[in-house]
Amino acid sequence: MTDGLRVRLRVDRGAFRLDVDLDLPLRGISALFGHSGSGKTTVLRAIAGLERASGGVVALGDEVWQDDARGVFVPVHRRAIGYVFQEASLFPHLSVRANLEFGRKRVPVHERRFALEPVTALLGIENLLERRPDGLSGGERQRVAIARALLASPRLLLMDEPLAALDLRRKLEILPYLERMHGELAIPIVYVSHAPDEVARLADHLVLLDDGKAVASGPLSETLARVDLPPSFADDAGVVLDTILAGHEEDALSRLEFAGGALFVGRRREAVGTRLRCRIHARDVSLALDRPQGTSIVNRLPAVVTAVSATDTPGHVLVQLRMGESPLLARITERSRRELGIAPGLRLWVQIKGVALLN
Numbered sequence: 001m002t003d004g005l006r007v008r009l010r011v012d013r014g015a016f017r018l019d020v021d022l023d024l025p026l027r028g029i030s031a032l033f034g035h036s037g038s039g040k041t042t043v044l045r046a047i048a049g050l051e052r053a054s055g056g057v058v059a060l061g062d063e064v065w066q067d068d069a070r071g072v073f074v075p076v077h078r079r080a081i082g083y084v085f086q087e088a089s090l091f092p093h094l095s096v097r098a099n100l101e102f103g104r105k106r107v108p109v110h111e112r113r114f115a116l117e118p119v120t121a122l123l124g125i126e127n128l129l130e131r132r133p134d135g136l137s138g139g140e141r142q143r144v145a146i147a148r149a150l151l152a153s154p155r156l157l158l159m160d161e162p163l164a165a166l167d168l169r170r171k172l173e174i175l176p177y178l179e180r181m182h183g184e185l186a187i188p189i190v191y192v193s194h195a196p197d198e199v200a201r202l203a204d205h206l207v208l209l210d211d212g213k214a215v216a217s218g219p220l221s222e223t224l225a226r227v228d229l230p231p232s233f234a235d236d237a238g239v240v241l242d243t244i245l246a247g248h249e250e251d252a253l254s255r256l257e258f259a260g261g262a263l264f265v266g267r268r269r270e271a272v273g274t275r276l277r278c279r280i281h282a283r284d285v286s287l288a289l290d291r292p293q294g295t296s297i298v299n300r301l302p303a304v305v306t307a308v309s310a311t312d313t314p315g316h317v318l319v320q321l322r323m324g325e326s327p328l329l330a331r332i333t334e335r336s337r338r339e340l341g342i343a344p345g346l347r348l349w350v351q352i353k354g355v356a357l358l359n
């Protein structure tokens, strides 16, 4: 067995075949990312037991929900799962409080994992309890739906594009609550999305699905830094770095430290010590053999080349590097690669033109 969430599934729908074998961590958010029709929802539904895969295995640690070789299939209502869909499906005739109590009351008292007050505080819905769902905004409704799923005391939370039906403003409003859940709840979350920014911001573990196959599965930062992914994933290549806000400089810059160096960004409002996640696009990284002098680019760091691969764009290559323990990708021309003699093992300097803060 496994210490994680084991998901071995085969679904054959004629034109579409899903065949995945995943071992996901029991902590944090695992994102299933892929294009429309790649099979994300099918995986989620099979984990929940809503879809019957053949020869399947679904186990959360030592709790086995499906093992076809042993004739085990636990029905959906017996799996301790919370499911959040794109559209919140709340009971319109009940108040928010009654909607929340509905799921909670069905769980025996000794099996309840969360109490009403901390969950409503976590999702910022304390003031909505007496309201009816039809009077709420889309973002508020979705926060209530997440709270309701949590109050049913799941051991696993499945979220299928929970932000996809919201406009950008509502999305930005709800993301901090998802981040808080991630920080404060000891419950694994499998999160389906086809929005790269959402994944970069929230995920700890990333599964890339392509036409029913998992083409990559691993820690977010390592997986994004791979140079052997299908071209459709390499278009917008870039890495995510977890940093700590280490200080504010006199010239309106803030210093972010990460495992491998420090970066400077425009002054941040957060307190020193805050964790900030940032994304660095491969197209924003250039390479130099010597320490760059006479350049306006502030972020210059030493790095070592670990791999080079072709991209879908003729004349361009993707260079994988390491700055200390942290990975980085650079997209450069084949001509520059040749002129600079860039190959695995070469020590050089990177110049980072743009750092996008995700918080």
Ligand SMILES: Nc1ncnc2c1ncn2[C@@H]1O[C@H](COP(=O)(O)OP(=O)(O)OP(=O)(O)O)[C@@H](O)[C@H]1O
Binding pocket: 013, 016, 034, 035, 036, 037, 038, 039, 040, 041, 042, 043, 194
């Ligand atoms: N009930 C069904 N019967 C037959 N085919 C289905 C059924 N549900 C989904 N499919 C097909 O299975 C494939 C995978 O669908 P799935 O919904 O899992 O993809 P997805 O990655 O979640 O896509 P999206 O991002 O558009 O929701 C698609 O080709 C879809 O048309």
